[in-house]
Amino acid sequence: MEPHWDDMKVFLAVTRAESLSGAGRRLKLDPATVGRRIARLEAAVEAPLFLKSPQGYTLTPAGERLLAHGERAEQAMRAGMDAIAGSSDRLTGQIRIGAPDGCATYLLPQVCLSIARENPDLDIQVVAQPRVVNLSRREADMAITVSPPTAGQLLVKKITDYRLHLAGAEDFLARHPIQARADLRGLPMVGYIPDMIFDAELDYLHELGVDRVALASNSVPVQLRMTEGGQGLCVAHDFALPFHPRLRRVLSEEIALKRAFYLVRHQSDQRSERLNRFSAVLAERLKAEVYQLEGAA
DSSP states (O other): OOOOHHHHHHHHHHHHHSSHHHHHHHHTOOHHHHHHHHHHHHHHHTSOOEEEETTEEEEOHHHHHHHHHHHHHHHHHHHHHHHHHTTSSSOOEEEEEEEOHHHHHHTHHHHHHHHHHHOTTEEEEEEEOSSOOOTTTTSOSEEEESSOOOSSSEEEEEEEEEEEEEEEEHHHHHHSOOOSGGGGTTOOEEEOOGGGOOSGGGOHHHHTTOOOOSEEOSOHHHHHHHHHTTSOEEEEEGGGGGGOTTEEEESTTTSEEEEEEEEEEEGGGGGOHHHHHHHHHHHHHHHHHHHHHHHHO
């Protein structure tokens, strides 16, 4: 039996989702159909490709061997489609960006809108998650991160530095005047849920010597909304402050943090002229947006 090329796409989806239902959602197929397609591929290659466990579907040794060939076939198909799309001055197709929710909320809407206006046939998707987006599972075509990854076959480019300061609502600061660092002692803090901090670069309050987080969320916008409620202080991105006019920076000369955004891509995608063009524009405009909003703050 000859393998069907469409079944390879299903195989890759199950590998990345680790379940039939997850693969089905990506492919817009019902799980039973996904299961039949995998069974057909296993019959064609005459070997089991997955082991099913309570944790999901994992690759067998045969599946591991097939994966490398499947990914190369996928990359060749992407390169072919990009070569056709790249013949136009405008970008087309679909591009998905993964980003921390602070970046996705306060920066990417303006940046993506400007790119979309210039490329009306381009579909841009932003995956805003308070965790690292998994590029190896093709959750996105590229990701913005707050620290450069050190493992995997990835292209990493620093986009820009950004700054953060301690901030509080006007009414809170009226009740708790803060003139020196000692005035912070005992004041409630708003920040990340400690055991849900997905990158050490985000552990701002620990860096400031804060042991207790009175109000916490794994979402940056939620933290800032909590702080606007006047029940504590938070570490806020300067680029987010123009969207929260009731917040004021505290001890800005004494307490200031600096972090950076990085653009991370699959190494195999460096042959894609379309993705190269998009990533260059994305990085340039994201840097400009940070600069503009920090100036407004």
